[in-house]
Amino acid sequence: MRQSEYLLNTLRERPSEADSEGHGLLLRGGYIRQLAAGIYSYLPLGRSVLRRIESIVREEMERAGVQEVMLPSLQPAELWMESGRFETYGNNLMTLSDRHGREFVLGPTHEEAVTSLISSEVSSYRKLPVRVYQIGTKFRDEKRPRFGLLRGREFIMKDAYSFDLSEEGLDRSYRTMLEAYNRIFTRCGLRFRAVEADAGTIGGEGGNHEFIALSAIGEDTIALCGYCGYAANLEQAETAVGSSKAAAFENVASVSVTPPENRDQPAPQNLPPLEKFHTPGTGTIDQLVSVYGLKPEDIIKTLIYRAGGESVAVLVRGDHEVNELKVGKYLGTPDIALADGGAVEAESGVISGYVGPVGLELPLLVDHAVAAMLEGIAGAGERDFHFRGVKPGRDFPLTQVGDFRNAADGDLCPRCREGRLTLHRGIEIGYVFKLGTRYSRKLSATYLDSTGAHREMIMGCYGIGVSRLLAAVAEQNAGEGGIAWPDELAPFDVHLIAVSMKDGAQTALAEKLYVRLREQGFAVLLDDREERPGVKFKDSGLIGAPQVVVIGREAASKRVEYENRISGAKETLGLEEAVLRITEHVNNNRI
């Protein structure tokens, strides 16, 4: 492609609409443009990168034996009512009525459509398993679209679905997909982790993984163990008993079997009694810390929740956060929410900042880390007063001890119990979910087994945010002058820059190299514009090809400057050497 003819319009400044570095560079480089909030057009540069991603996804899906289909965006709303998702998706669904008043959903995913399709195509066990995928546009009416392609309202996804005879079959499909996903994201040059995750709205029954690209602007937090490789979504990460770095003592009143740490500490029975002290206007952990110089890890936080119509108190350490998902699972209800001020006062007789476990007449769910405290500071159940010397097990019961908090930086790894967890922000770029019979039951997707009995198909679903992946790669590879695209995703393999179009030797050599490289089948961009060198180099940075060849002053002696953009290495080479170097580079860097 000759740059003089290429539809490319770079911007000097980062547009104000850009809310992340990668997004800013995608806009500055002329990859994408916003048409409406969360809705983007792809210019040729952006479309090229997207097509390379699509190719990788297709290749890996075919390699994994997944067959390509294409399902409609317009789906009858009835289908979504049958599955129950019409309600659970709520306002996030884009819906419309046709001219006859029939209601449709613009698919954000295709579980219903694919289940209904496969159910009508496959009736015998002999035709299972079936694994299908598609790459296409999805719609989601995000409340707050942001970070450009990361959270949009119209976006590209690869979604895949598996239909198996049994749980064992699903395990095989799941592993096949997990491997394919690892290959895809590796080929895209991403720093990512497959983490244990919660199922969210799609639903599922265990065995769910999210693929998270590490990035400071990510909306997900994951916990990683550098020692054993354990990785989990913050929501899902377990906390090991006695896992907290700051834990002073391990109380074993709970079901825990881990022996207590820190045997040097005095035994609880020798501790001083409960002591009330005056703490006016310090109803939050932060205030207690700043006014009295306390440490958050010495404070017991008591939060009152409404769960399934009942009130419960959850106790976590001052430096920890309650994990509502875990509390909900423990109580067996998804319906859990922090009680508002009025409800707290009604239950405890005091404003929320001074609630404490001592004498509180509510079920107490005590996090392991609280149970392990030797003593702590807690609200006295009286306005402007706290207790110090509160002893778990002595001053409040330890009948319900469990894992009720989010993992924290420095926690002991719940798997290996050797390493310490670190928390990272990340972008969800893919998921693999075991759906089981959730959809096949609701939509009656059954097959006849070898005995002639009807059985429900066992399903899995597998997504990759294709446009989001583009954005994640951009975030990870954003640099000063542009995005350094990994080889397999770069819009061009090589960028040739003729420094001066007025110099005959330069234009002739550039043209010769251009023709040679194109004959070899490489994607080449030739900057043949009558622009100043500064403009050309700046644009080249934004285009981010992994190899740049500058045809400048030495063109007269048939020599060019070859640059590997990733390593930064530069060499002066002859024409044939340059062709060879480029050929080698491309061959070595494409799978």
Next chain:
Amino acid sequence: MRQSEYLLNTLRERPSEADSEGHGLLLRGGYIRQLAAGIYSYLPLGRSVLRRIESIVREEMERAGVQEVMLPSLQPAELWMESGRFETYGNNLMTLSDRHGREFVLGPTHEEAVTSLISSEVSSYRKLPVRVYQIGTKFRDEKRPRFGLLRGREFIMKDAYSFDLSEEGLDRSYRTMLEAYNRIFTRCGLRFRAVEADAGTIGGEGGNHEFIALSAIGEDTIALCGYCGYAANLEQAETAVGSSKAAAFENVASVSVTPPENRDQPAPQNLPPLEKFHTPGTGTIDQLVSVYGLKPEDIIKTLIYRAGGESVAVLVRGDHEVNELKVGKYLGTPDIALADGGAVEAESGVISGYVGPVGLELPLLVDHAVAAMLEGIAGAGERDFHFRGVKPGRDFPLTQVGDFRNAADGDLCPRCREGRLTLHRGIEIGYVFKLGTRYSRKLSATYLDSTGAHREMIMGCYGIGVSRLLAAVAEQNAGEGGIAWPDELAPFDVHLIAVSMKDGAQTALAEKLYVRLREQGFAVLLDDREERPGVKFKDSGLIGAPQVVVIGREAASKRVEYENRISGAKETLGLEEAVLRITEHVNNNRI
């Protein structure tokens, strides 16, 4: 691909929903399935054919220097109001409101979105011309979706747009596209014609062509001259003066300069006078023909139209049809409609079947073929009476003579005046339109010319119905047992059929051939199912690969039966010969 693992479910009977032969075979063969009226899912077989079409379209667009972009389906309704199409498209538009109540259009085409995009990316004459395309899903709320993929509500299109400096530039873009389209449809193996066409809703200023695939179920009618190759949409096809095969005499009162035919006929002045005769209950041409044995071509049909608020009478021969587009163009108004019964009586004092030109106090638009009649039969302007011996020019004025009718089978070709026109039904599979400044003016898409002045971009738009093309190919190649796909579109290059999976020699030879052909990079389907031979051959017909290799009884002596599906030729070949024959065939039949 092994057929035992392939998601393919063929049907024995043509489903009742199929309203054409091709549609029936696409359903029977398991290419597509309907999810809702006019909305289809593509199963792997259909998706394969679609991908091959997409590849051809992409290759030819790139060859023509058109750059790929991707524009959103969700487009702000304001943009459509600016262009005026929100109103003209009316109920055919799919629209929706987002959670904030903002209205969106689901794009049926992308003129607005692309004009707005290019207008913001390109500001200087040095960056023009620009030609872009995309392949994606479009939406149109068809009142009556039918013929499967032919007239759907969600469909795949390739749409392209050109932006030029001048009319001459547009001409170049237009010709480039015209050539690319000819290549694309030729590669798809279609029998098609590029015809002069009317612009329809998209609008344009002359120089519009439609690409029509010939098919009896087509909704378009085109007129073709076998002699000079003239081809036009029926709406647009001119009729030559004196062109009608049945024309008895050419009256030259109009601007026509063609010399009259049939000099043997008596001169008008020698004809007998007007004669009224009783024709009770025969107010239609059909009735006059059947009751009195008249010929339609001897009758003058008088139709009253309301055009731009005025009434006019249009006179065409009894065997001809008024072309409202031509009448509207002559009168300079698009607002034209046949008057209803009441209006006719008010204007002529008689019910519509007995209206005639004699004494009618309305402007008379006389078609050339009527003006050329020696004498004719016409309504007498009195219930149950007609005139015979009505002489154009004597009994009614010939002050406004022109081309006011549709071309008819057997008309003289308006271009070469040698050949005769034949009418054919066809499916519109593509269009190339000169838009001029229609959108650039409304959406202010301007550039700075070399003098620094603002000028409007000159646009063209170019569409291909990708999914419709699939359906058109299916219609043209539908046969007894299935669709005989042309080589470039076939879902598989070769279909290998192991007749009996219980025969070790057969399975071994089939497997060997399968591996060999896949190594060569061919798309191969191996029927390795435990099914009866009859089932296998029937399915093979529906899959329609252009080459079929049957591994049967002769497998023991390493021989197979090779069949060219198009020619029907069958040969018995050894393994290596078969590989060679297949390689040759694929190489010879792919561009």
